[in-house]
Amino acid sequence: MSDTNVIPLEPRDARPGRKSAPRKPATPPATERPAKPQAAPEPDVAPPSDWERKLAGGMAFLRRRLTGDYEVDDFGFDPDLTDHVLLPPLRPLYEKWFRVETRGLENIPDTGGALVVANHSGTIPLDALMTSLALLDHHPAHRHLRLLGADLVFSLPVVAPLARKSGNTLACNADAERLLSSGELVGVFPEGFKGIGKPFSERYKLQRFGRGGFVSAALRTGTPIIPCSIIGAEEIYPMIANIKTLARLAGVPYAPVTPFFPLLGPLGLIPLPSKWIIEFGEPIETADLGSAAAEDPMLVFNLTDQVRETIQSTLYTLLMQRRSVFF
Amino acid sequence: MSPRVVLVTGVSRYLGSRLAAELQADPTIERVIGVDTVAPRDEVMTQLGRTEFVRADIRNPLIAKVIAQAEVDTVVHMNVIATPLGAGGRTAMKEINVIGTMQLLAACQKAPSMRKLVVKSTTAIYGSSPRDPALFTEDVEPRSLPKSGYAKDAVEVEGYVRGFGRRRPDVTLSLLRFTNFVGPTIETPLTRYFSLPVVPTVLGFDPRIQLCHEDDGIETLRRCVTEEHPGIFNVGGSGVLLLSQAIRRVGRPSFPVPSPAVSVVARLFRRAGLVDFSPEQMRYLEHGRVADVSRLRRDLGWGPRPTVDAFDDFARDRAGLLKAERFGAVEDAVLTRLAGRRTTSSATSGAVGV
Numbered sequence: 111m112s113d114t115n116v117i118p119l120e121p122r123d124a125r126p127g128r129k130s131a132p133r134k135p136a137t138p139p140a141t142e143r144p145a146k147p148q149a150a151p152e153p154d155v156a157p158p159s160d161w162e163r164k165l166a167g168g169m170a171f172l173r174r175r176l177t178g179d180y181e182v183d184d185f186g187f188d189p190d191l192t193d194h195v196l197l198p199p200l201r202p203l204y205e206k207w208f209r210v211e212t213r214g215l216e217n218i219p220d221t222g223g224a225l226v227v228a229n230h231s232g233t234i235p236l237d238a239l240m241t242s243l244a245l246l247d248h249h250p251a252h253r254h255l256r257l258l259g260a261d262l263v264f265s266l267p268v269v270a271p272l273a274r275k276s277g278n279t280l281a282c283n284a285d286a287e288r289l290l291s292s293g294e295l296v297g298v299f300p301e302g303f304k305g306i307g308k309p310f311s312e313r314y315k316l317q318r319f320g321r322g323g324f325v326s327a328a329l330r331t332g333t334p335i336i337p338c339s340i341i342g343a344e345e346i347y348p349m350i351a352n353i354k355t356l357a358r359l360a361g362v363p364y365a366p367v368t369p370f371f372p373l374l375g376p377l378g379l380i381p382l383p384s385k386w387i388i389e390f391g392e393p394i395e396t397a398d399l400g401s402a403a404a405e406d407p408m409l410v411f412n413l414t415d416q417v418r419e420t421i422q423s424t425l426y427t428l429l430m431q432r433r434s435v436f437f
Numbered sequence: 438m439s440p441r442v443v444l445v446t447g448v449s450r451y452l453g454s455r456l457a458a459e460l461q462a463d464p465t466i467e468r469v470i471g472v473d474t475v476a477p478r479d480e481v482m483t484q485l486g487r488t489e490f491v492r493a494d495i496r497n498p499l500i501a502k503v504i505a506q507a508e509v510d511t512v513v514h515m516n517v518i519a520t521p522l523g524a525g526g527r528t529a530m531k532e533i534n535v536i537g538t539m540q541l542l543a544a545c546q547k548a549p550s551m552r553k554l555v556v557k558s559t560t561a562i563y564g565s566s567p568r569d570p571a572l573f574t575e576d577v578e579p580r581s582l583p584k585s586g587y588a589k590d591a592v593e594v595e596g597y598v599r600g601f602g603r604r605r606p607d608v609t610l611s612l613l614r615f616t617n618f619v620g621p622t623i624e625t626p627l628t629r630y631f632s633l634p635v636v637p638t639v640l641g642f643d644p645r646i647q648l649c650h651e652d653d654g655i656e657t658l659r660r661c662v663t664e665e666h667p668g669i670f671n672v673g674g675s676g677v678l679l680l681s682q683a684i685r686r687v688g689r690p691s692f693p694v695p696s697p698a699v700s701v702v703a704r705l706f707r708r709a710g711l712v713d714f715s716p717e718q719m720r721y722l723e724h725g726r727v728a729d730v731s732r733l734r735r736d737l738g739w740g741p742r743p744t745v746d747a748f749d750d751f752a753r754d755r756a757g758l759l760k761a762e763r764f765g766a767v768e769d770a771v772l773t774r775l776a777g778r779r780t781t782s783s784a785t786s787g788a789v790g791v
Contacts, residue, residue: 162775169768177761178685181745184677184727185571186645264567264724267641267696274645275679284570284577 185285186274189254196276197243203236204243207383208342212244214390217336220251223290224393225328226297227417228338229316229425230305233347233366236381237340241297242276244388256289257297258282258324262362286327297338298324300414307364309352313344314429316422322414329404329413334393337417339424342386345435347371384435387428391420439465439663440511440553444504446495446541447516448488449473449481451623452557455655456513458484460662470507472500473516474533495537501544510552511662512545514538517557517594519587520626520713527586534590535597542601545608553609555661556598560614560671561588561717565644565724572729575614575669586715611661616673616728619751620651629712632755636684637702640693644725645677648748653741657733666736671728674744680722683748689757696723 158166171194174180180190204210218224226245231237242255258281264270279285281298289296299305304317328335351367371378394417396403403409443460447453448471461469469488471477476492477485493499495516504512517534545551561583563573568580583589595612602610617627627648630636649672657672684691694702703719706712714722734740741747 158775158779162779165775166772169771173764173768176685176759176764177688178678178682179761180682182645182677182679182682184645186677186679188679261568267639270567270724271641271643271679275643279571280568282570284572284574288570288572 182275185256185277185279185289186271187254187256187277188275189277192254192276196272197246200239200243201247204240204247207381208240208346208386210240210244210342210386210388212248212388212390214392215244215249217390217393218245218249218251218253218295219334219393220253221293223293223331223333224295224336225286225290225324225333226255226295226336226338226390227324227421228297228299228340229314229421230299230301231308231313231340232306232343232381233349233368234381235299235306236346237343238297238299240343240386241338241340241388245295253295255297256294257299258286260302281323283323283327283330286324287331290327290331290333300324300418303363307349307352307366310344310348310350313348314341314425316418316425319414319418322410325410325413325417326404328396329399329410330401332397332401334395334397335413335417336393337391337420337424339389339391339421339428340386341388341425341428341432342384342435345384346381348382382436385432385437387432389424389428391424394420441466442468442470442507442509442550443511443513443662444470444472444507444509445488445513445515446472446537447514447518448485448490449475449477450515452618452651452654452658453515454481454485455651456515456658456662457488458486459655459659461486461488463663465663468507470503470509472503495541496532498540498544500541501547504544504548504551508550509548510550511555512541512551512553513555513557513658513662514541514598515557515658516541517559517587517591519559530587531590534587535593538594538597542597546601546605551605551608553611553662553665554598554601555611555658556594556613557658558595558598558612558614559588559591560616560647560673560726560728561721562592562595562614563726563728564588564717565720565726567724569724571645572727573671574729575671575732583717586717588717609665609667611666612669613657613661614669614671614728615654616647616649616671616726618651618654619648619747621750621754623651626713626718628751630714631683631687631689631751633711634689634757636689636691637694637706638680638684638691639699639719639723640695642696642723643679643681644722645727646680646683646725646744647673647677647727648744648751649673649741650747650750653747656739657737657741660737660739664737668732668736670733670736671730672733672741673728673730674741674747675730675734676743676745677725677727678744678748680725685759686748687752687755687757688759688761690759 180188182188228241238257245253245255254277257278259273259278261280263273264280286296300319301317302320308317347368349366349368353365353367357363357365368378443466445453445457448457454477457469457471460466471488471490472493472495474494491503493503516537518530545554563579564581564583566581582592598612618625619628681691699719703714730740
């Protein structure tokens with residue numbers, strides 16, 4: 111490396127990983143950087159073409175990754191990686207494959223904490239990913255949804271770090287309240303494995319809603335609960351049987367058999383292209399109930415039921431409106 | 438209320454000697470007594486200044502005599518050892534940590550002059566597991582208590598310290614749970630780990646880590662000695678680094694080891710004397726550990742610097758093969774080449790036009 115190459119580095123040296131550096135994931139400040147101002151004094155420089163700009167952006171991203179020059183929050187959320195690497199491959203699935211339609215996005219506040227409570231289905235939690243993408247791409251404030259996951263997720267190699275880097279954390283009251291009180295949009299699937307691993311014959315029948323922990327988290331932080339109903343996810347991998355012995359051996363909650371898996375091998379892993387609708391319902395305000403309400407089990411149960419009933423009835427309404435599973 | 442006579446245990450080791458050096462420089466403190474089983478090295482001795490060194494084993498009742506005779510009013514217990522190699526084996530380590538603490542606390546309980554006890558503990562007592570909340574607060578119930586090694590000793594030490602607190606409610610008790618230390622000079626298993634030319638990690642895991650700068654650790658201890666801060670505090674930098682991110686920031690390649698082979702590799706490293714990592718710390722490399730440090734900041738009105746800054750101060754002089762400048766240089770070379778290509782092409786097209 112000759113010294114001349116190092117000169118354009120100067121502006122970057124102010125930076126080395128300062129914490130105060132702004133971290134706006136949508137517009138990485140480093141992307142538009144050096145060389146161009148360097149070359150600017152030259153009178154007859156053609157403006158950089160599109161692919162050159164892309165290349166510069168890509169290299170800036172690569173440099174940030176390779177030198178560890180990015181920020182993660184206390185939960186391990188890495189917006190730089192999520193926005194540039196983890197989410198883009200899901201977009202074709204969202205736009206072209208499932209053709210997700212969102213309704214009621216105006217019910218999600220632009221700022222401040224809120225708890226999105228949704229039904230869970232589909233054998234593989236694609237519904238969680240699609241809901242995140244819906245809020246990031248189509249909500250006017252482009253909000254990241256911070257999902258709460260089961261502890262199994264955080265004990266699996268590869269899955270655990272990816273889950274944390276994309277902004278998710280363990281479903282426990284401490285984490286939920288910490289996220290909500292710091293003004294994050296939190297997503298939760300209270301049915302858990304009971305919902306996602308239920309047989310196809312029970313599709314769109316909501317399972318038990320845990321112990322209502324999500325309601326007490328919302329009450330303690332005074333944040334609104336937003337019921338969310340997802341249609342279409344039930345049909346992506348219709349689970350016709352569950353090999354319980356295998357599941358127990360592998361230490362997982364269920365071992366699914368679908369009409370195509372394991373029959374067609376890896377081909378059976380392709381989800382069926384059902385048409386999805388994600389509807390966000392009217393927020394249930396909890397601020398006026400006060401944080402002491404979380405200590406009243408009867409109120410918590412009632413509120414849990416109210417949320418569950420809302421989602422269930424919305425699911426039925428949406429199913430009535432749906433013309434077919436695939437269109 | 439400033440202390441008059443301060444006794445520091447574990448004074449021959451790095452943090453102990455630094456704290457003693459700091460305290461002896463404070464003119465309001467009459468006497469600083471340092472206790473350890475081995476004498477400090479000569480260069481450390483000079484820093485210690487007017488610190489009086491007592492060569493005593495805190496496992497031995499002699500310590501009671503020292504405390505009684507000097508009318509010690511403040512004891513800083515820093516003699517809980519993390520590495521069995523440094524103590525001469527796990528048995529000796531356990532004895533120093535647990536029996537030593539019991540003896541010391543027994544002596545303190547008997548001393549009427551006692552006013553304050555500051556104990557250096559560790560966040561390792563929270564363990565590391567995928568079932569714990571993202572941040573440990575001081576009063577959380579950890580899902581899995583550590584079963585072996587240093588962390589288990591620390592859990593037992595804390596138990597005895599709490600017992601002491603019950604029996605001597607008149608003594609101000611500050612229990613400080615430190616996260617892992619880093620800094621330009623301190624040597625810990627973690628700093629040695631980050632200094633390996635190629636850093637082994639656990640395949641498929643990328644834990645969050647939280648660090649405390651050595652200077653900030655000393656400052657926290659100093660404040661707890663000279664001011665009144667009763668209670669249990671997590672001490673560490675705010676914010677986290679991912680392990681992979683930290684390894685990149687120190688410019689080293691990482692080498693992922695599949696989880697079943699991890700214990701074999703760890704044993705090899707221990708035998709080679711490279712890094713002394715216990716099974717507890719191996720779990721740390723899978724699930725990490727982050728503590729909520731806001732209570733300390735609220736109570737002291739000050740807090741250690743963020744994890745990133747602490748780590749960068751450590752990494753500055755240790756940058757490995759993959760220096761940040763090199764990546765930047767490659768990037769800039771490509772960009773200038775591109776810009777240059779554009780200049781020449783537009784210049785030639787201009788010439789044709791003329």
